[in-house]
Amino acid sequence: MTPAQIITAPAGQGHSEEFRAAARRLGSGVGRRRFLTVTGAAAALAFAANLPAAGVASAAEFDARKITEDPFTLGVASGDPLPDSVLLWTRLAPRPYEANGGLPAERVVVHWEIARDERFRRSVRRGTATAHPEFGHSVHVDVKGLDDDRTFYYRFRAGSWISPTGRTRTAPSAGARNSSLNLAAVSCQAYHDGYFTAYKHLAGEDVDVVFHLGDYLYEYAVTAVGGARNYTDRVLPDHFNRETLTLEDYRMRYGLYKSDPDLRAAHAAHPFVVTWDDHETENNYAGDTPENDVPPEEFLLRRAAAYRAYWENQPLRTPQRPAGPDMRLYRRLRFGRLAQFDILDTRQYRSNQAYGDGWKVPGPESEDPSRTMTGATQERWLIDGWKRSDALWNVVPQQVTFAQRRDVPTDAYKLSMDSWDGYPASRQRIMDGAEAAGIDNLMVLTGDVHVAYGFDLKKDFDDPASRTVGTEIVATSITSGKDGSDKPASYANQMAANPHLKFYNGRRGYVLVGLGKDSARADYRTVPAVTTPGAPVSTAASFVTEAGNPGLTPA
Known part of the structure; x- marks a missing residue:
């Protein structure tokens, strides 16, 4: 069993003898603390987990119009608000209880939009992001250029499917004397x-x-x-x-x-x-x-x-x-x-x-x-x-x-x-x-x-x-x-x-x-x-x- 197989092994196989043997091989020759910090070991683990290469199309592209079940079963989220940006998240999973979320191991293009109003009549930013299979078809969009200390609404679209609407808020500016x-x-x-x-x-x-x-x-x-x-x-x-x-x-x-x-x-x-x-x-x-x-x-x-x-x-x-x-x-x-x-x-x-x-x-x-x-x-x-x-x-x-x-x-x-x-x-x-x-x-x-x-x-x-x-x-x-x-x-x-x-x-x-x-x-x-x-x-x-x-x- 290779390190990549270990990371993605079917449920219940994580403590097999093959798992332990491959783990020992991956960590051999380095001490416990050094294993944590040595760049080569971290890179080996990252590679084992099938990270897509930077700037490279890591898989074929799947036509989102072929998605026949709601891919937004896990909802939407936002986080880490800054004065001029906020992080928007979703993860495509038509079948969330399955290991692959019900999607093939292919890239999916996802459209996103952020607006000042819940009906999206005053859209302020929009674009596309790629949901990589290597990241579980998750999407992380760092939307920049937003006004500070303001409420926004956002949503995603994949094919004909539109996500629930999320509400978020940017932080006040660094020098703001907010009360x-x-x-x-x-x-x-x-x-x-x-x-x-x-x-x-x-x-x-x-x-x-x-x-x-x-x-x-x-x-x-x-x-x-x-x-x-x-x-x-x-x-x-x-x-x-x-x-x-x-x-x-x-x-x-x-x-x-x-x-x-x-x-x-x-x-x-x-x-x-x-x-x-x-x-x-x-x-x-x-x-x-x-x-x-x-x-x-x-x-x-x-x-x-x-x-x-x-x-x-x-x-x-x-x-x-x-x-x-x-x-x-x-x-x-x-x-x-x-x-x-x-x-x-x-x-x-x-x-x-x-x-x-x-x-x-x-x-x-x-x-x-x-x-x-x-x-x-x-x-x-x-x-x-x-x-x-x-x-x-x-x-x-x-x-x-x-x-x-x-x-x-x-x-x-x-x-x-x-x-x-x-x-x-x-x-x-x-x-x-x-x-x-x-x-x-x-x-x-x-x-x-x-x-x-x-x-x-x-x-x-x-x-x-x-x-x-x-x-x-x-x-x-x-x-x-x-x-x-x-x-x-x-x-x-x-x-x-x-x-x-x-x-x-x-x-x-x-x-x-x-x-x-x-x-x-x-x-x-x-x-x-x-x-x-x-x-x-x-x-x-x-x-x-x-x-x-x-x-x-x-x-």
Whole structure:
């Protein structure tokens, strides 16, 4: 089996002996860390995954007029808004549950259009793009030359088929003295744990941008009835009922997730800014270290497939396109003088979890100063960006809980080794960097933990009386953890153990954050159930933090 066959092996064949042997051959002669960074290894993996050559027609062209089924089953999306441009996305998949999406391995020309009005009477840009089979027939169009801080509508056409209409918005200009920005934060949407009802409500919210903080999909098996969705009107194909390993697996899993109408509605309504956590690849992996005991070169082949499928299925620009197992996902966005967003990647570059992961008593291993959550390069990039920032609010969308989070209010407490508590020296360098840069209004946006939290960030978490230096807003899951409860089993212990924890709720939903010149407001929006469809949404709690006076107080 060749490396190319490994990447695209049929579902369920990813851990065959041929897979392991070819992976060893591909990674032979280079160490684990060097395998990640050596250009030749990355190029070999990119080639193995059948990248089209730059400037070359990589396959025959398929006449879009021959498409006999709706190719826009996965909807449309936009992302990473800039003052003069926005990224538009779609992926052609007449049959989204099939490995090839129901299209031949040929190029398809797709027409796109963006306008000022929903009826496209005032069109401002239009053009064509190529949907390459090597990229799962996905389309990424970076539309430039747009007016800043303005709403636009967009659509695609392939043959006689026209996509749903999407709505997007450009960012204010870099020097704009804008006075408000409304955003939403979401995370953790396990398809098998319930319905994406929260997205249906989010589609109707008045927000400028949505930040997805990771776990867009899960690698775990999905049963024929959709797990907790317990379908009675459909049967999912057998190939979903196993863990994702190959590029085909991940592509089809995105096809399953994006076939959900509520998720499609949210993408069509708002531009998204995305970053991943672990489940887009594998649970709790750390850098090039897998969760399970498999050879690192084998895991990196899986990581290459997962990263490739992630880029194919998200509204991301070309600089984010992966090269083998490497993908530069951390990046910076500005929304006028009001807000700077530094989007982090806390998976790809981190040290392995201390003490074998899980909740453990902290000690020399977890407190080792050399341990990193972000990697040295990303850490410098973040702190240097703060030094140059003139934004009122400096917001860090990222994955895992940043604040200290003890499990019990006794000296025998444990901390999560997968969160920043397992990397305290790395966290301290970040906080020291913010202080040195004069960042007065630091806000961290977090996902991962399937609950909603509101934290004050303390200069010294071990001293409740120490100065508050920022806030952390943790978005609960869309579905992961199923229905949840207002007060999870750990509620009393965590509230008592962490005086800087101001809010804790275990229902599903999302958080709305309104940034203003004088203050920011967080509204925690929750639904009572996700295992049955159609639940209403309500606000569980609201908090404000004043500009120049960090700390959460009830609204």
